[in-house]
Structure formats: structure tokens, C-alpha cells
Amino acid sequence: MHIERLDFENSPYLGVYGLATDRVVLVREGLGEKKLEVLRDVLKVPLIETSIMKSRIVGIFAAGNSNAILVPWYIWDSELDHINASLKEQGVDMEVIPFRNTLTALGNLILANDKAALVSAKFKREDVKAIEDALGVEVERGMIGDYHAVGSAGVVTNRGGLVHPEASDEELEWLRDLFKVDVYVGTANMGVPFVGSCMLANSNGVVVGHLTTGPEIVKIEEALGFLD
Template identity: 40%
Template sequence: MVIIERTNYKGNPNIGVFVFATDKFVLIPSDSDEKFSKLVSKTLQVPVIRVSIADTSLLGIFIAGNNRGVLVPHIVKDWEFRILKNSIDVNVEVVKTRFTALGNVCLVNDKAALIHPEAYEELKKVVVDVLAVETVEKGIIAGFPTVGSIAFVNNIAGLVHPDANENELEYLSNTFQVPFDIGTVNFGVGFIKSGLVGNTKGILVGDRTTGPEILRISKVFRVVTS
């Protein structure tokens, strides 16, 4: 069974801003304390790798990827890129695009990718080549072009901003080949990515996430509270 846990990063409940996870590894900020590192590793059941992007801890904002590859923006430092290349056994590619917040403009699992309409032409080829998805589309969901910020998807299910309508839920479900539902995190926040990070083994949510929100997330991703 998949586990769900509440946590924060240095008192900040927006953990999806700082953490990036796959079924093979999880990336956390270099300055994360040991307690946070152990909780993340135990919940997601994968090794933890400490890294920064552009000398910041904003890994979830800057990184997009899946179980086959990781995309990082051109502002990544050479030594940060080397850490990633040497630490993870998937393709790692620097993307030369004006859109540096790759995690906000790309929504990705192992089947498909949905990209911010203005970023689509710049990113679609590298997404196919590095992440090896079957489908790459561009679109706006619930009125937001930053599709990576308003939703989270893995190979089990997806959760999206509560303003998404039934047609959009059906579209997302068909595109990513997993069921989607609406929800919130951190006491009513619709930007799901900001307060949720996970893989098919575990889910971490910000510690302001309420009991009813966790129940909904648990139902969507078939998780259990620990």
C-alpha cells in the first residue's frame, strides 16, 4: 500500500516547490536536515539525492521529468548538473529555453506530457527524446497555462485544480491514461504541485493540508495514512 505523510521544508508547507520525485529516486535541497531527508526517503521508498538548481532549493519548480528522464533549465550550474548525471540512472538533459520553471510549464508521467501553450514548440522535441512519452500535447487547464503548477500526476492517478471541469478531467484522464479528480492542498490551495510531491510508492503533502483534503487525495491515489 502507498503511504501519505504530512511534512514541511524548513517550516514551509509548499513542499512541492522544493522536492522532485520519481519511482527511482527523490531530489531534495542540499541544505535539507536529516529528519526531513529520512521522512522523504521512508515515505517515497527511494534513495534521496541532495542537489540544488541555480544555487537555489527550488527543485520542484525548475525540474520536469518522469521515470525515464529529467529536464533541467539552462540556468543550472555545471557542478549541479554533474551531481545529477553522476547520481541518477536516467537521462538528464539541460533545456535551452526561455522557460526556466520547467516543473510549472510541464505536466508529465510515463505516458504523456501536457505543456504550456507558449512553451510547446520549444519543449516538445526534448520531452519526447528524453522522457520518451507516447503523447505530447499543449493546453490550458482551468484557465491556467502553467499546467504543471495546478496538477500532479503519476502512473496511478492525477489531482488537479478544483476549477477544472468535467470535460477537462476526461481529457486529462485520456491523455495520461490514469484517472483524474479535483482537489486542494494546504487548506484550500488549488495549485496542487505546490503542496504535493510523490511517486507510485508514497505521497507527501504540506503540513497545512487538512483531514478532508488528505481523505480525497488518499482516495484518488489509493494511499493509506500512517
């Protein structure tokens, strides 16, 4: 199966607790083996169980693509060493982003695949350059709908993308051109528009929150390129 429903201790907001790329998945500590096995089976890449500053909401703090994982400056040294050692085994870089300001929830503020990244318009130009160098892709500043939290308002892989229903037709065309994939609007978890917070997805599959409805799953499959 390329799509499965799951919950993390009764929470349907899987994207809050993890980050998926085509090379690796970062996921919160403390999940049972059965749920970890679902992630392995669907996403088909190694898992790194971790925390960031002893918090389990690693999907809020971390962002990235197949080239690199970005984490905020306040990550603990022990966490940094653990994640970095695991990433090196997969040939993925790790970059500590030193923005000492309020823009530390990188997972909420950065949306990326292996072609490009969209970051919150609140980032300064020098910040964008640092992200661009780390991820090795073109980076643009912008919003989805009226939302700066582009990482939670969307999910994009190397096969497709799904974003907040308030995205305009012009924004969808721009996103398609930027990420080089088809991008559609949709929801998850029974109407939640912040789809990036609701799922973990890469080019192999997608794991969605357990409240996601059948029609939402069909739209997610279409948007992320899993319908023939």
C-alpha cells in the same frame, strides 16, 4: 504509511522544493535527516539533495518522469555533474533543455508521468518535440483551468492524478485519457488549489504540506490511488 504531512523549514509548499518520480527524488539541500528519512520511508526511492543555480527551489526548475529529468540551461556545471552522476546510478537520463526564453521554470510548466506529459501551451512545437524525445512519452500542449502553469496546478503519478478545482469535466476526461489514470480535482494546505506546489508524490506514496487537512488527505489518497 503511504502518506505523511511534512514541512520544509516551516513551508508547506513541498513541491516548490522537490521533484518525485518512481525512480528518484530531487530535493533541496539543507533539510534535516529526520525529514529526509520521512521522504525515503514514504516515497521509497533514492534522494538527490541539490540546488539549481544555487537556488533551493528545485521543484520550480526541474521536471521529469522515470525516464529522464529535465533541467533548464542555466544550471551550474557543478550541479549538473552532481545530479547527472546520481541519476546514472539509477538508470535515469538527464536532459538540459536549451530554451533560451522565459519558459525556464520547467517544474511549473510540465506535468508528467511515465505514460504522457502535459506542457504549457506557451511552448513552441519544436520545444514540445524536444520534451517528448527526452521523456520518451506522448506530450500534449494545454492548460488546466485557465492556467498555463500545469506543473503547479496538478500532480500526476502512474497511479492517479489531482488537479486544480477549476479544471472542467471535459479537461478531466482529456487528462484521464492522456495520462491513462483517474484524475480528480482537489486542494491541499487548507484550500490551496495549486496542488503540485504542495506535495511530492510517486506510485509509492505522497508527502503533503503540513497544513493539509484531514478531508484533503482523504481526497488526495483517493485521487492518487491509495484508498482500497
